[in-house]
Amino acid sequence: MSLLKIDRLTMRFGGLVAVDAVTLDIAPNEIVSLIGPNGAGKTTVFNAVTGVYEPTAGKIIFNGHETRRELTGKTALAFSLVGFITAVVAVILANLETVWEAAVTGNYTYRQPFPWTKALASAQETLTGHWLVPALSGLFVGVTGAWAVWERSRRAPEIAARAGIARTFQNIRLFNQMTVLDNVLLGMDTHLRTRFWDAALRLPLFWRERKHSTGKALETLRFVGLEHEAGQLAENLAYGHQRRLEIARALAMNPKIILLDEPAAGLNPAESKALMDLIQRIRQRGITVLLIEHDMQVVMNISDRVIVLDYGAKIAEGDPATVRANPAVIEAYLGKSDARA
Amino acid sequence: MSKLKFHWAFLLIAAFIPAISPHFAELLRPIFVMAILALGLNILTGFTGILNLGVAAFMAVGAYSYAILTCDIYPFQLNFGCATGTTVLIGLLAGLALGLPTIRLRGDYLAIVTLGFGEIVQDTLKNLDVITKGTQGINPLPPPPFSVYYLFLAFLTLVVLLNRNLQRSRIGRTWIAIREDELAASCMGINPMKMKLLAFSLGAAQCALAGALWASYLGSSGEPGNYDFQVSIIALCIVIVGGMGNIAGVLLGALVVMGFNSIVLETLTNFLKSHQIISSSNVFTAPGNWKYLLFGLALILMMRFRPEGLLPSKQTKAELHHHEPPKN
Amino acid sequence: MSGWEVFLQQLIIGLSNGMIIALIALGYTMVYGIVELINFAHGDLFMLGSFLALTIVGLCTALPVFVVVLLLLTLTPLFSGGLNWLVDRLAYRHLRHSIRLAPLVSAIGVSFVFLNVGLLWGGVPMDVFGLGKAAAAPKDFPVLVSNDNLLGDATVQFTAKDALVFVVTIPLMIGLTWFVKRTRTGKAMRAVAQDQTAAELMGINVDRVVGQTFLIGGGLAGVASVVFALYNNTIYFQMGYRAGMDAFTAAVLGGIGSLPGAVLGGLCIGLARAFSDQYIATGWTNVIVFTILVLVLVFRPAGILGSKHREKV
Numbered sequence: 001m002s003l004l005k006i007d008r009l010t011m012r013f014g015g016l017v018a019v020d021a022v023t024l025d026i027a028p029n030e031i032v033s034l035i036g037p038n039g040a041g042k043t044t045v046f047n048a049v050t051g052v053y054e055p056t057a058g059k060i061i062f063n064g065h066e067t068r069r070e071l072t073g074k075t076a077l078a079f080s081l082v083g084f085i086t087a088v089v090a091v092i093l094a095n096l097e098t099v100w101e102a103a104v105t106g107n108y109t110y111r112q113p114f115p116w117t118k119a120l121a122s123a124q125e126t127l128t129g130h131w132l133v134p135a136l137s138g139l140f141v142g143v144t145g146a147w148a149v150w151e152r153s154r155r156a157p158e159i160a161a162r163a164g165i166a167r168t169f170q171n172i173r174l175f176n177q178m179t180v181l182d183n184v185l186l187g188m189d190t191h192l193r194t195r196f197w198d199a200a201l202r203l204p205l206f207w208r209e210r211k212h213s214t215g216k217a218l219e220t221l222r223f224v225g226l227e228h229e230a231g232q233l234a235e236n237l238a239y240g241h242q243r244r245l246e247i248a249r250a251l252a253m254n255p256k257i258i259l260l261d262e263p264a265a266g267l268n269p270a271e272s273k274a275l276m277d278l279i280q281r282i283r284q285r286g287i288t289v290l291l292i293e294h295d296m297q298v299v300m301n302i303s304d305r306v307i308v309l310d311y312g313a314k315i316a317e318g319d320p321a322t323v324r325a326n327p328a329v330i331e332a333y334l335g336k337s338d339a340r341a
Numbered sequence: 342m343s344k345l346k347f348h349w350a351f352l353l354i355a356a357f358i359p360a361i362s363p364h365f366a367e368l369l370r371p372i373f374v375m376a377i378l379a380l381g382l383n384i385l386t387g388f389t390g391i392l393n394l395g396v397a398a399f400m401a402v403g404a405y406s407y408a409i410l411t412c413d414i415y416p417f418q419l420n421f422g423c424a425t426g427t428t429v430l431i432g433l434l435a436g437l438a439l440g441l442p443t444i445r446l447r448g449d450y451l452a453i454v455t456l457g458f459g460e461i462v463q464d465t466l467k468n469l470d471v472i473t474k475g476t477q478g479i480n481p482l483p484p485p486p487f488s489v490y491y492l493f494l495a496f497l498t499l500v501v502l503l504n505r506n507l508q509r510s511r512i513g514r515t516w517i518a519i520r521e522d523e524l525a526a527s528c529m530g531i532n533p534m535k536m537k538l539l540a541f542s543l544g545a546a547q548c549a550l551a552g553a554l555w556a557s558y559l560g561s562s563g564e565p566g567n568y569d570f571q572v573s574i575i576a577l578c579i580v581i582v583g584g585m586g587n588i589a590g591v592l593l594g595a596l597v598v599m600g601f602n603s604i605v606l607e608t609l610t611n612f613l614k615s616h617q618i619i620s621s622s623n624v625f626t627a628p629g630n631w632k633y634l635l636f637g638l639a640l641i642l643m644m645r646f647r648p649e650g651l652l653p654s655k656q657t658k659a660e661l662h663h664h665e666p667p668k669n
Numbered sequence: 670m671s672g673w674e675v676f677l678q679q680l681i682i683g684l685s686n687g688m689i690i691a692l693i694a695l696g697y698t699m700v701y702g703i704v705e706l707i708n709f710a711h712g713d714l715f716m717l718g719s720f721l722a723l724t725i726v727g728l729c730t731a732l733p734v735f736v737v738v739l740l741l742l743t744l745t746p747l748f749s750g751g752l753n754w755l756v757d758r759l760a761y762r763h764l765r766h767s768i769r770l771a772p773l774v775s776a777i778g779v780s781f782v783f784l785n786v787g788l789l790w791g792g793v794p795m796d797v798f799g800l801g802k803a804a805a806a807p808k809d810f811p812v813l814v815s816n817d818n819l820l821g822d823a824t825v826q827f828t829a830k831d832a833l834v835f836v837v838t839i840p841l842m843i844g845l846t847w848f849v850k851r852t853r854t855g856k857a858m859r860a861v862a863q864d865q866t867a868a869e870l871m872g873i874n875v876d877r878v879v880g881q882t883f884l885i886g887g888g889l890a891g892v893a894s895v896v897f898a899l900y901n902n903t904i905y906f907q908m909g910y911r912a913g914m915d916a917f918t919a920a921v922l923g924g925i926g927s928l929p930g931a932v933l934g935g936l937c938i939g940l941a942r943a944f945s946d947q948y949i950a951t952g953w954t955n956v957i958v959f960t961i962l963v964l965v966l967v968f969r970p971a972g973i974l975g976s977k978h979r980e981k982v
Contacts, residue, residue: 089438105471107416110414149442150659151972186514186529199506463957630785636778638782640777645760648768
């Protein structure tokens with residue numbers, strides 16, 4: 001059974017086909033590398049998988065489900081609720097003055113007790129015959145509006161993230177002005193249970209969870225070797241450490257798969273070696289790794305499988321040795337940048 | 342801990358002000374209301390990075406709801422506590438109603454939507470004169486149950502505590518993350534829309550609270566024109582002058598901006614008039630006629646030379662001073 | 670007037686006002702397209718233009734009407750375009766790399782400064798021009814273009830004023846489209862709007878192009894202010910806010926950054942206002958315009974002709 005299945009994914013930007021009917025299959029606990037020349041569409045595949053971009057065509061199935069909001073009974077109920085409320089608001093707004101005059105102005109004498117039941121009856125009477133049109137139009141606008149808004153947000157990054165897909169970014173996107181610890185805590189945010197009132201009134205759960213989550217975050221930082229930097233602002237970290245922090249933040253999400261976008265870029269040989277070790281340890285935690293990488297040393301050493309993209313299409317796939325020997329790959333990729341090969 | 346004591350010291354001083362200078366205490370009351378309003382805006386603009394140009398509208402919703410609920414020309418006649426509570430709830434719902442369809446919009450679009458909302462709330466209040474009494478406003482309202490000064494101080498303290506608790510919790514952390522990088526935050530599984538909507542309706546509720554307090558202070562709902570764009574801009578000035586995202590900064594901003602607006606300018610005008618330095622017929626010499634210019638220049642110069650405000654939050658300061666030009 | 674004639678009359682009024690709104694909206698949309706800034710001061714720039722026009726009219730009472738109108742249509746755009754350029758140079762240019770809200774807040778500040786200038790300008794005892802009035806009160810703008818019906822005795826009015834609006838605005842819009850599509854500067858503008866860094870690398874002076882955009886946008890607001898004053902014959906110092914609101918709504922409605930979108934949006938807003946004034950109630954017109962805006966943004970967040978915004982990752 002595959003964990004992540006990308007089925008004929010196509011991404012088109014205007015006239016440009018960035019990804020052309022790519023099909024991938026990632027099994028649980030694999031380390032797979034996605035390689036290819038610049039502009040081959042690797043990052044675009046990541047963006048589609050993580051819901052940043054909506055695919056032009058094709059399906060992304062993760063853990064047996066498409067990574068998008070499902071149209072459930074609850075959603076339909078929410079639509080009807082929004083529609084109902086808009087209808088009520090529309091009826092009220094359309095008849096506000098007349099109803100008010102009949103119910104309040106007509107029944108209230110200054111400083112006398114207010115006859116509530118009579119007022120309600122007058123309101124009802126005034127509404128008779130004047131509610132259907134605003135109610136129907138309100139219902140229509142509410143339901144279609146809710147549907148339109150929902151439809152546009154079906155494929156959002158948070159859906160993929162909640163399903164268990166974590167990622168890092170090619171050009172590091174940390175929360176620069178937050179501490180290293182806060183960055184990791186943001187990664188585990190979906191697993192926290194502190195609600196509005198817990199936080200607002202500082203109820204016991206708030207204190208308990210703060211202690212617990214800080215401990216867990218520090219543990220994650222220890223795993224990537226950053227436990228001594230916890231109090232630093234993320235932007236003050238060395239470049240290599242920023243890459244590690246991004247991985248730590250992704251790991252804090254407790255994902256099933258982690259997508260690493262050029263994790264070795266800009267690292268020195270010693271750091272790349274440490275990175276390879278880290279990726280192996282991530283796999284040992286039972287997490288699948290899919291990475292984009294230009295550093296062939298890293299790719300060939302740790303990958304179970306290598307997939308090669310060129311001009312948005314898959315041109316080769318297999319274990320590192322096979323791919324390295326593939327003439328199409330050599331021509332498209334290794335041949336052109338022989339310095340790297 | 343020493344910082345905490347500092348806060349209590351401030352509160353203590355504030356508590357004794359009426360005893361020391363009743364006049365100053367009187368001047369402080371509207372400042373407290375504006376501080377609550379600006380703190381509501383601060384949740385949006387300071388924490389979450391959403392610009393709301395229509396906070397005055399939510400204040401108006403609050404003031405009118407409170408007035409309708411308490412005034413004895415209407416049958417509801419709730420007491421102060423119930424009316425304020427209901428008003429906050431109405432503010433929350435108003436924020437939710439405006440936020441639900443529009444919160445997904447890009448920042449600038451949302452700013453315009455809030456601006457437009459500010460306009461139409463005024464128009465609606467004017468049009469519904471059967472209910473809102475048009476430009477007369479709803480009055481008289483019953484006076485607040487006890488000393489206005491302490492009541493407002495208590496509400497301000499509550500709001501400050503609530504905002505601080507939220508800021509230093511998971512919720513504030515996600516808000517700031519959304520301000521810094523919405524896409525990265527959503528890739529962590531955070532639903533930015535949900536969090537923004539929370540900020541939006543919570544901010545609206547605080548603005549409505551400010552409106553309710555304002556109405557109880559005036560003894561009237563005021564007229565729709567009292568809640569125009571300028572009020573929203575003054576609130577924005579407070580947040581920006583004080584320091585976006587920093588609660589203490591916003592309080593300082595309220596003191597500075599409102600102090601300038603309602604104390605310095607007015608004193609100056611009265612002084613000049615009483616000494617017959619200016620005549621009321623010459624528009625150039627009345628300081629009040631230069632108010633917009635001064636506010637405008639303050640905004641421009643602040644943005645140019647000290648965009649982090651007088652008392653910036655650590656984060657905004659860092660954001661500004663180590664900001665690299667965007668790469669793409 | 671028959672129902673059909675009323676409709677036609679409102680159509681004419683709506684289109685005329687819509688064209689004026691569209692002119693202002695073009696300034697918004699051009700500036701937004703290039704620096705992603707809601708130039709909040711744009712509406713007040715428009716207001717200042719009309720005050721300058723009033724002053725010019727006051728000074729040139731001796732000249733024939735035709736010459737005065739031509740003078741207005743050249744001097745006012747130069748003034749407001751130059752002012753817009755200057756503001757960019759002094760205020761916004763320094764904020765390009767600041768936090769996102771900084772330029773917008775700065776623009777709000779500029780708008781307040783303009784508002785105050787308008788208040789004092791209008792309040793100056795302009796007895797020399799025979800137009801002096803209290804500061805905040807609306808000012809009468811002399812009727813330079815006649816109100817006579819060009820359609821003779823027909824009940825539907827199509828006046829010389831309406832004609833003026835179309836005669837001025839339509840060629841201007843065609844010219845602008847040509848300018849942006851064909852000229853070197855126009856191409857540079859489109860390049861900067863698409864990708865500032867790339868444009869810079871190609872040797873385009875981004876600051877200059879942005880300045881030119883502000884100049885042209887401001888100039889359009891200047892033309893709009895003259896046409897507005899001639900059409901409505903009343904100006905007041907707070908009108909920039911209202912006009913700015915309408916124009917920005919128009920720009921968003923049409924899809925911000927798109928020139929045809931701004932014109933389309935302007936016409937939509939103008940028509941919506943006219944029909945709402947006629948068939949619903951004047952007091953509810955703003956509410957209706959706003960409701961239209963929200964509905965459009967719910968169903969088409971990028972506006973009618975706008976394109977989807979995609980963040981680079």
